[in-house]
Amino acid sequence: QLAVAVAVAPGPPGPCSTSTAVRRPPRHISRSRGLHRGAMSVVAAVSSTHPSATADGSPPQMATTRLERGSLLVGGRELLSQCPPEATLRAGVADAAPGAAFLGARAAAPSSRHVFSLGTIPKGWRWLSLFKLKIWWMAPKTGADTAGVPAETQMLLLEKTGNGVEDTVYALMLPVLDGDFRASLQGSPENELQFCFESGDPDVQTMDAVDAVFVNSGDNPFKLMKESIKILSKIKGTFSHIESKETPANLDWFGWCTWDAFYKAVNPVGIEEGLQSLREGGAPPRFLIIDDGWQQIVNEFKEVDGALLEETVFAERLVDLKENDKFRGEACKNLGDLVKKIKETHGVKYVYAWHALLGYWGGVCTSSDVMEKYNPKLVYPVQSPGDVANLRDVAMDSLEKYGVGIIDPEKIYEFYNDQHSYLSSVGVDGVKVDVQNVMETLGHGFGGRVALTRKYQHALEESIARNFKGNNLICCMSHSSDHIYSALKSAVARASEDFMPREPTLQTLHIANVAFNSLLLGEIFIPDWDMFQSKHETAEFHGAARALSGGGVYVSDKPGVHDFNVLKKLVLPDGSILRARYAGRPTRDCLFNDPVMDGKSLLKIWNLNNLSAAVGVFNCQGAGNWTWLVEEISHVPTAVNITGHLSPSDVESLEEITGDEWNGETAVYAFNSCSLSRLQKHQSLELSLVTMTCEIYTISPIQ
Template sequence: MDDDHGRLACFEPDGPSSSSSAVRSNLPPAVNEAGLNWSYGQLPGGQQLRVFGPLDKGVYFQGQNTSIDAYSPEGSAIFNPNARQPEILIQPAFNFGNPLHPAGSNDFSNEISVYDDIVTPAVDSVNPHFGANQEVYLENFDNYPSLRETHGYGFSMQDHSALPWTSHYEDQHPWTETMISLPHVVGNQGFPNGENGSREETEMTTVLSSLSVASQTPSPGSSRNKSEPDITSKEMFAKLVCNPPLGQATVIPPDTESVTFSVLLEVDPASQKQWQIALWHDLGGPDDEWKSADFQEVSADQEMLHVQCSTSPNKNQRRIYTLELPGKPNSQESFVRFTIKFRPDNDSPWKWARDHTSLNDGVLYYQASNFKQQELSHYLKGIDSDLSIETIAAETPDTSLWSLTAPVAPAVGDESGTSTHSLGLPFNFTRWFALVRLWIPWLAPRHGQGKFRPDKDAILASFLRHDGLHVVVLAISGVDDVLTVLKYDAEGNVTIEGKNDDEEPGISRVIIAVASTFEVANAAVMYQARRIAMAYAKSTGALEAELEAMKLADVKPEWLEGWSDGFAFCTWNSLGQDLTEDKIYAALDSLEKNDIKITNLIIDDNWQSLDNEGMNQIYRGMTEFEANKKGFPQGLAHTVSKIRKDHPSIQHIAVWHALMGYWGAIAPEGKLAKEYKTLKINGPDWTAIDPEDIMRWYNDFYSFLSSSGVDSVKTDAQFMLDQLGSAKDRRRLIRAYQDAWSIANLRHLSARAISCMSQTPQMLFHSQLPSNKPKLLVRNSDDFFPDVDSSHPWHVFCNAYNSLFTQHLNALPDWDMFQTSHPWAGFHAAARCVSGGPIYITDSPGQHDIDLIKQMTAKTPRGKTVILRPHRLGKSSQAYVGYEEQQMLKIDTYVGMSHTGISILGVFNVSQNHLSEILSLNDFPGTEKGEYVIRSHVGGKCTKPAKQSDKKISVCTELGTKGYDILSAYPILGPFEVKSGQVSVAPLGLVGKMTGAAAIVNLDTTVETNGRLRIWISLKAFGVYGIYISDLAKRSIEEEFMGLLFGKPIPLHCVKKSGTDENVLEIDIERAWNEGEKRVTWSNEVNVEFFIS
């Protein structure tokens, strides 16, 4: 290898690249400083290699598709997924992405384009996910293109060799090299039928060599000299966490006079050093001059709640440092960059946080004091002249809103008409977020920096600008047979692509909003989209038909609440595809034996009567309404009747079916094909019910189900309508099937239905957005895959980001079933609890985590098992944080009335590294007014009371792999003057439950004339009722407290001080009920009165 001083050694399969030095010398600082978290290099044979590890400065890909350059200043093993995430630096002559993992596919392998001028690198922060096996992923793109987005194929470094790194130093720029031998392709990591992306043996050797990358600006001490002392040894330094975070963009509201910075430094327990922390920033300096500001250590540790969800306890010293950064940038569209430097004492050199966390500079975007209405051209350059633009009034405050339309050519014969229009080039933005069509039935999030380049068609995109404003773009479909999506062109313009199935010219519709927060802009476009969708439904008569069906069905709101709040069991992963009634009976008996009382049962796929036994599901069609004789010999009605008799706690029984009958639609020779008009679709492949007869077919089908005792359905494979190839079939079937299904489930099942695989744009806007009918349960993401380890954090991440869109639908997002006896069970359970949607399990018989189930559920006085759903749907609290950015996923939700209720924040570690973050009350929506305590579900402890204006660190959260917690901010009530003095309280709901705050129905506090504080609360169910009491430690339970349950005294032994928090009183009302008379009143709620003297 050529290691001459100052030269770049770059190896390709055929030898060194002659152009390497030239590329290096011409590499501009803008490219060097562009921070990414992942990338891949294209290798021979159409395969891809992921490069990852603790590359402290980054990886650089040269323009040729077989050349990769990398370096690590610390000489760490590059293939180490447990290290802090590296930065990746890309020259945009090399298109890049992640085609291998569902977390963030970006496949530009067939679109290699070279840019003559490098101005803004094409950067993206979407990342792959690496499991504990240290996998290097490869894939042959030519095989299974429709599946490559789902899982990918892997190499395990445990099975293949990797030469160790060797460290060098040149001009104080260290570099290293490694050689990786990848002898052969291993198979599938989770495809249902075990497909292998490439069955050929492949020999390849890749040499990764280093590149001297420009150091951080400014860079005093950014590279370590060999003579400098190592202050990062185990006994000296452990961890540094900053808020606002490094590597992220933080928007500063217009009324903020100064920004509070907080740093948590963890050092070895034996360290006696007086550590110094400084903020390095460019606020207020001429020509972006950077300057230093010193942090002050504060004694806030005793007031800070430290939440730790890790397999190994953290014994380090924790030191807290804060500072105030006053002032604002000189220009509205300017921003402030910052990083942290630190040292153990005055005699040691400064070290940079970036060198030890692999995190880029943090950025602050300051919003202007007054929101100004601007023209759309202020945000997008080069809008096509044939777009019609209308400024409209928004329903949200301080929002600019536009409606854009573009002509779409008509369909000709079976070919749909298409058109593409440029929406323009977004500018002055830093990050983007999009929801894309992962594949036909599902949506998924994408994130990036630089040019807008999603790998898939997007329906929603948002851009965070340098002035702190958010530009949200929404493409509307399902109107006039036009499908509209967002794409991009080579110049970075957002493009509108329309597909028209109608024989008349059509219109693509796009809504754009600009506001000071993503949530406001997002709500504005969704509200306008609903107006458009509702007007179209009214014009077609679909609206009146649904309203008439709902009137005839006399749908009761309480029925729907019982359906969505009940704890459910699904047979799919539990019992497999060879389904029989005996297996269902055995599974339900197992649940009963373990005292698991389910409310809802879902009988999933394979109960139906089908043709072509033994063939793939896609080739099997539904023959008749009745269940198959092999598994259900006495018919569906008999099975349902026996279930209801043996298990009276089960209130609702649902069955699965595909929207078109089954995966292969209707059997061409079956009873149904003889009784109803049919047609051939997608050529001769499928037989389907003709749209002229689909209303009658659904009416008869659901009438049969209802007469059999089935009162709900899970209707799957709805995306198959969007797979129809003929424009004629599409315009005849897509709306007709949706309307027939909606009316039938309203009329016969009182809207108890789960819509699945239905995130196609035509269904999102036509069936799920209009608010003229009861909310449906709608699956919110791809399936739960119990055997694919890397799928679990992605599953939760994807649902949280999809909910940014689906929260505005007339739907209850369903995050899918999961298993409680699974390594990721707690992670999934916590996510389901904060989702605000249904919870159903699919445990194998006898394999249950009873304690986990009790954390998710509670029993009512009437014996019903319910879940505790927050009042608002859970969603990601941060729109622009990518999957592999080494940041915790935060899901926020809320219980109660605005600004007086309880704010809930679920925190999840979706990475393979231990993560720590600092949280304050500002991270909890709805806590702007008043004083709060924050309680950790996992740790069972509360913070000290705080206000947002206090600017205190409230919580330091440390999560290991698979780590999670649910933090709830409870408003402090009081102080109240009682006999013993002043006291403040906060009713906590049911403290043993993940979302126990959602158990609170009503609450009232009064001070009686005798000087006692009366706290009256109505709860949804039984459990351990917790109350935060400010001076509990000095109070006597026997002398100063009294409790009543339904007016009867609560025994003293049911009341105790918490073992985890000295200020929390625990009242076991479930035990008190079980030991008492158990008198059921007219109400299904639990009424508790508690008195404090």
């Protein structure tokens, strides 16, 4: 029963300078949609979601959101000061949340890239940024100074406290997609908050950024995030809130992925051995991902000197839609034969196959007879200045040098349909699609990054709907807002960079990263916190986090290398898992702390189940640095003992599982220490954890 209990508890600032208009005549100039903004500030007063307290106890009056005399006021507080004249505000964008608005600006001349100032964040606010650390992935960063807001910030949550908890205001700034343009936030050395507005195609230009940065405020950061994403989805119409999407059925079953078990050497014999050893140990996988290594690819750079050959791996290209020779031989006749065998013999219910958004890392082989029908051509990616302002990625360095075989956008649905109809015909149930953010670098000549990403994403979703029985798609390497705000049907997305079993200093970072990223991603997708390995020095740490994630639970164990004591805390005998209700996210008192490097903060992650709640407490201090500091600081892991507090009030929306008569009393059970406490909702208990240890608390309301 204890096994069931844990399963139930379940950069450098200012990288850009203001751009000037492209000198040649533009092919396409995007105009604002029915709204002309001059170079003067637009003053608008609208209601906010945060009520102002009154001294006489009368009903609170709604605060106003307005851009006035160089200040942006939200929730009754000044969010930005020294706003320049070119900053604009479009208010009244949602009847249900009259405080919601869009910030924008108008330039003196059209260009494909602008950098506009919005002003300065006054003292008293602290912020949490989710920014693109690499082209593929977001990471969190906290701070208080405007200059410290990192380039490529895609979410900025801010908090300003008053005299009490009731006086705390939260503001949310979401740079979004506006027509053919994409916005991102960044601080500057001049202590200005800027937004970068770019199309990714020199021929797609505009003067106007009208709906570039969504702004909203409230007194509950989680409700604020949920409300804001729902508002945006209705206004934009290009993506959907997670509540409107079909949940893939495989998420409620334990899974196994072949990647860390074999890497690209995956083969039929190894797959069967892995499934058998897990099944015989009492943790039968009902969900399998056949990761990279099953496709027919070609490396066209074999003549390159040995020293350079390794970097060409990411430029390898797809030559055929069917499986390679490893899956055609004595072990199995073909991929269909393997899928049939593992479903019948090992009880696997769902099989996914891996592929990249462009077919393979380097796209498709342009000289392949099979690929000829899709009109492929070789193009060379161009990264945004924002992408290279933080961490460069070795895969993108390779693709920039050797090029990408891109499919004609008008043929991309045909390509996906051919690929997926073949996979479906051999019994495959869905796909994990990787390398998605590469599209943002290929917009030149295709109408820009937003238009190209949306074309591919919607074609992918339509093919999934046509060829597979469920919404069986995992999106990966897809943290650019180009993709996030183009996900109409996609319901699952990886929440961070890979679990890396051979990198000891990245384990605690992984847990903190997925939890913080889920604040944004969890409103649009079910975040996938990635696989882990059960026989690993951090297995308990990772396993506890997966129990709280609200997403899938799957491992990448090598065949025969398992710890079933860990697995049986997560997996029921029939292979099912007990998945929590929402995406696991940091508790409110952790949102603006650094649980990895400040030396004092524990990370608490909360979630709800049908009849109880859970909070996992993790000590992520001392084991590693955030990866953007790796090259600057040689980290030596140090065990640190941290003391903190746990309270039933750490769980948001606890009233969802309590009746109207509940008096606030709870039973709190600590899984590892087997201790039981009786606490009122706002009471707390003290706990201490050393580095890389955790505790899961099940919180049950006493009725």
